[in-house]
Amino acid sequence: MDQSDVGPDLAEILLSEEQLTKKLDELAAQIDADYAGKDLLLVGVLKGAVMVMADLSRRLHHQVQMDWMAVSSYGSGTRSSGVVRILKDLDADLTGRNVIIVEDIIDSGLTLSWLVSNLRSRGPESVEIAAMLRKPDAAQADVDVKYLGYDIPNEFVVGYGLDYAENYRNLPFVATLAPHVYGG
Numbered sequence: 001m002d003q004s005d006v007g008p009d010l011a012e013i014l015l016s017e018e019q020l021t022k023k024l025d026e027l028a029a030q031i032d033a034d035y036a037g038k039d040l041l042l043v044g045v046l047k048g049a050v051m052v053m054a055d056l057s058r059r060l061h062h063q064v065q066m067d068w069m070a071v072s073s074y075g076s077g078t079r080s081s082g083v084v085r086i087l088k089d090l091d092a093d094l095t096g097r098n099v100i101i102v103e104d105i106i107d108s109g110l111t112l113s114w115l116v117s118n119l120r121s122r123g124p125e126s127v128e129i130a131a132m133l134r135k136p137d138a139a140q141a142d143v144d145v146k147y148l149g150y151d152i153p154n155e156f157v158v159g160y161g162l163d164y165a166e167n168y169r170n171l172p173f174v175a176t177l178a179p180h181v182y183g184g
Ligand SMILES: O=P(O)(O)OC[C@H]1O[C@H](OP(=O)(O)OP(=O)(O)O)[C@H](O)[C@@H]1O
Pocket: 045, 046, 047, 048, 049, 071, 072, 073, 079, 080, 103, 104, 105, 106, 107, 108, 109, 110, 111, 112, 162, 163
Protein backbone atom coordinates (compact mmCIF):
# COMPACT_ATOMS: atom_id res chain seq x y z
CA MET A 1 0.00 0.00 0.00
CA ASP A 2 1.28 3.48 -0.73
CA GLN A 3 0.06 7.02 -0.41
CA SER A 4 -2.01 6.83 -3.60
CA ASP A 5 -4.17 4.05 -2.08
CA VAL A 6 -5.45 6.36 0.64
CA GLY A 7 -6.12 9.23 -1.71
CA PRO A 8 -5.83 12.76 -0.47
CA ASP A 9 -6.31 11.95 3.24
CA LEU A 10 -2.62 12.01 4.05
CA ALA A 11 -0.52 15.16 4.10
CA GLU A 12 3.03 13.81 4.25
CA ILE A 13 4.85 10.56 4.83
CA LEU A 14 7.09 11.18 7.86
CA LEU A 15 8.68 7.73 8.07
CA SER A 16 8.81 5.27 5.22
CA GLU A 17 8.48 1.52 5.53
CA GLU A 18 12.25 1.30 4.88
CA GLN A 19 13.05 3.68 7.72
CA LEU A 20 10.84 1.70 10.11
CA THR A 21 12.40 -1.59 9.00
CA LYS A 22 15.95 -0.29 9.47
CA LYS A 23 15.16 0.89 12.99
CA LEU A 24 13.45 -2.40 13.91
CA ASP A 25 16.61 -4.28 12.89
CA GLU A 26 18.73 -2.03 15.12
CA LEU A 27 16.39 -2.24 18.11
CA ALA A 28 16.10 -6.03 17.86
CA ALA A 29 19.89 -6.38 17.80
CA GLN A 30 20.22 -4.18 20.89
CA ILE A 31 17.56 -6.14 22.77
CA ASP A 32 19.14 -9.47 21.82
CA ALA A 33 22.50 -8.24 23.14
CA ASP A 34 21.10 -6.70 26.33
CA TYR A 35 19.02 -9.73 27.33
CA ALA A 36 21.43 -12.51 26.36
CA GLY A 37 20.96 -15.37 28.82
CA LYS A 38 17.97 -13.70 30.47
CA ASP A 39 14.26 -14.39 30.52
CA LEU A 40 12.24 -11.76 28.59
CA LEU A 41 8.55 -10.90 28.50
CA LEU A 42 7.31 -8.41 25.90
CA VAL A 43 4.18 -6.53 26.95
CA GLY A 44 2.26 -4.94 24.07
CA VAL A 45 -0.23 -2.13 24.69
CA LEU A 46 -3.33 -2.63 22.57
CA LYS A 47 -4.15 -1.61 20.00
CA GLY A 48 -1.48 0.68 18.65
CA ALA A 49 1.48 -1.53 19.53
CA VAL A 50 0.36 -4.49 17.43
CA MET A 51 2.58 -3.67 14.44
CA VAL A 52 5.70 -2.90 16.48
CA MET A 53 5.20 -6.01 18.59
CA ALA A 54 4.84 -8.28 15.56
CA ASP A 55 7.75 -6.79 13.64
CA LEU A 56 10.14 -6.39 16.56
CA SER A 57 9.50 -9.78 18.14
CA ARG A 58 10.03 -11.71 14.91
CA ARG A 59 13.45 -10.07 14.48
CA LEU A 60 14.66 -11.27 17.88
CA HIS A 61 16.81 -14.36 18.08
CA HIS A 62 16.06 -14.38 21.78
CA GLN A 63 13.28 -16.63 23.07
CA VAL A 64 10.56 -14.33 24.38
CA GLN A 65 7.06 -14.53 25.74
CA MET A 66 4.42 -12.01 24.72
CA ASP A 67 1.49 -10.67 26.66
CA TRP A 68 -0.97 -7.83 26.10
CA MET A 69 -2.69 -5.07 28.03
CA ALA A 70 -5.48 -2.78 26.95
CA VAL A 71 -5.74 0.54 28.77
CA SER A 72 -7.89 3.59 28.37
CA SER A 73 -7.51 7.12 29.62
CA TYR A 74 -10.57 8.91 30.89
CA GLY A 75 -11.56 11.82 33.14
CA SER A 76 -11.70 15.22 31.48
CA GLY A 77 -12.73 13.57 28.23
CA THR A 78 -9.42 14.25 26.54
CA ARG A 79 -7.30 11.29 25.59
CA SER A 80 -4.37 10.41 27.83
CA SER A 81 -5.60 12.41 30.78
CA GLY A 82 -3.15 10.45 32.90
CA VAL A 83 -5.99 8.65 34.67
CA VAL A 84 -5.74 5.21 33.18
CA ARG A 85 -8.19 2.35 33.40
CA ILE A 86 -7.19 -1.24 32.67
CA LEU A 87 -9.56 -2.75 30.07
CA LYS A 88 -7.59 -5.98 29.73
CA ASP A 89 -4.93 -6.95 32.21
CA LEU A 90 -1.93 -9.19 31.65
CA ASP A 91 -2.30 -12.93 31.93
CA ALA A 92 1.31 -13.24 33.11
CA ASP A 93 2.58 -12.92 36.68
CA LEU A 94 5.45 -10.41 36.57
CA THR A 95 7.23 -11.58 39.71
CA GLY A 96 10.94 -11.80 38.94
CA ARG A 97 10.42 -11.22 35.20
CA ASN A 98 12.38 -8.97 32.84
CA VAL A 99 9.72 -6.92 31.05
CA ILE A 100 9.87 -4.68 28.00
CA ILE A 101 6.72 -2.64 27.37
CA VAL A 102 6.25 -2.31 23.61
CA GLU A 103 4.47 0.82 22.36
CA ASP A 104 3.85 2.60 19.09
CA ILE A 105 4.13 6.16 20.43
CA ILE A 106 5.03 8.25 23.45
CA ASP A 107 2.99 11.42 23.01
CA SER A 108 2.24 13.17 26.33
CA GLY A 109 3.92 10.23 28.05
CA LEU A 110 1.05 9.94 30.52
CA THR A 111 -0.01 6.44 29.47
CA LEU A 112 3.47 4.98 29.75
CA SER A 113 4.43 6.78 32.91
CA TRP A 114 1.34 5.30 34.58
CA LEU A 115 1.95 1.88 33.05
CA VAL A 116 5.59 1.68 34.12
CA SER A 117 4.75 2.41 37.73
CA ASN A 118 1.81 0.00 37.62
CA LEU A 119 3.98 -2.84 36.27
CA ARG A 120 6.87 -2.00 38.63
CA SER A 121 4.51 -2.52 41.58
CA ARG A 122 4.03 -6.17 40.53
CA GLY A 123 7.51 -7.33 41.57
CA PRO A 124 9.34 -7.70 38.24
CA GLU A 125 13.11 -7.95 38.00
CA SER A 126 13.17 -5.07 35.48
CA VAL A 127 10.85 -2.93 33.36
CA GLU A 128 12.05 -1.14 30.21
CA ILE A 129 10.28 0.52 27.28
CA ALA A 130 10.56 0.03 23.53
CA ALA A 131 8.65 2.62 21.49
CA MET A 132 8.81 3.35 17.78
CA LEU A 133 7.86 7.05 18.02
CA ARG A 134 8.19 9.87 20.52
CA LYS A 135 7.03 13.49 20.39
CA PRO A 136 9.54 15.35 22.59
CA ASP A 137 7.60 18.62 22.28
CA ALA A 138 4.40 17.04 23.65
CA ALA A 139 5.91 15.59 26.84
CA GLN A 140 3.89 16.09 30.02
CA ALA A 141 5.52 13.28 31.98
CA ASP A 142 9.06 11.95 32.13
CA VAL A 143 9.36 8.59 30.45
CA ASP A 144 12.70 6.83 30.36
CA VAL A 145 12.69 4.96 27.04
CA LYS A 146 15.56 2.54 26.51
CA TYR A 147 14.72 1.40 22.96
CA LEU A 148 13.49 4.29 20.82
CA GLY A 149 12.76 4.40 17.10
CA TYR A 150 12.34 8.04 16.04
CA ASP A 151 11.60 11.44 17.55
CA ILE A 152 8.92 13.18 15.48
CA PRO A 153 7.35 16.67 15.47
CA ASN A 154 4.32 17.43 17.62
CA GLU A 155 1.76 16.62 14.93
CA PHE A 156 -1.01 14.03 14.82
CA VAL A 157 0.26 11.00 12.94
CA VAL A 158 -1.32 7.81 11.63
CA GLY A 159 -0.14 4.48 10.28
CA TYR A 160 1.97 1.63 11.55
CA GLY A 161 -0.59 0.89 14.28
CA LEU A 162 -1.65 4.48 14.92
CA ASP A 163 -5.23 5.45 14.14
CA TYR A 164 -7.51 8.36 13.59
CA ALA A 165 -11.04 7.21 14.52
CA GLU A 166 -9.79 3.60 14.16
CA ASN A 167 -8.68 4.13 10.54
CA TYR A 168 -5.21 4.03 8.99
CA ARG A 169 -3.66 1.56 11.46
CA ASN A 170 -2.69 -0.78 8.63
CA LEU A 171 -0.56 1.72 6.70
CA PRO A 172 2.99 0.36 6.58
CA PHE A 173 4.44 3.88 7.02
CA VAL A 174 3.86 6.83 9.37
CA ALA A 175 2.14 9.89 7.92
CA THR A 176 0.49 13.14 8.91
CA LEU A 177 -3.19 13.64 8.11
CA ALA A 178 -4.50 16.23 5.69
CA PRO A 179 -6.33 18.96 7.66
CA HIS A 180 -9.67 18.30 5.91
CA VAL A 181 -9.79 14.81 7.51
CA TYR A 182 -9.93 16.14 11.05
CA GLY A 183 -11.82 19.29 10.27
CA GLY A 184 -8.82 21.59 10.07
O1 LIG B 1 1.76 9.38 25.53
P1 LIG B 1 0.26 9.46 25.51
O2 LIG B 1 -0.23 10.87 25.30
O3 LIG B 1 -0.35 8.84 26.72
O4 LIG B 1 -0.28 8.70 24.21
C1 LIG B 1 0.21 7.45 23.80
C2 LIG B 1 -0.86 6.40 23.83
O5 LIG B 1 -1.96 6.81 23.01
C3 LIG B 1 -2.20 5.83 21.99
O6 LIG B 1 -3.12 4.87 22.40
P2 LIG B 1 -4.70 5.12 22.38
O7 LIG B 1 -5.14 5.47 23.77
O8 LIG B 1 -5.04 6.09 21.29
O9 LIG B 1 -5.28 3.70 22.06
P3 LIG B 1 -4.96 2.75 20.79
O10 LIG B 1 -3.55 2.24 20.98
O11 LIG B 1 -5.97 1.68 20.87
O12 LIG B 1 -5.07 3.61 19.56
C4 LIG B 1 -0.85 5.14 21.82
O13 LIG B 1 -0.98 3.84 21.30
C5 LIG B 1 -0.30 5.13 23.22
O14 LIG B 1 -0.75 4.00 23.95
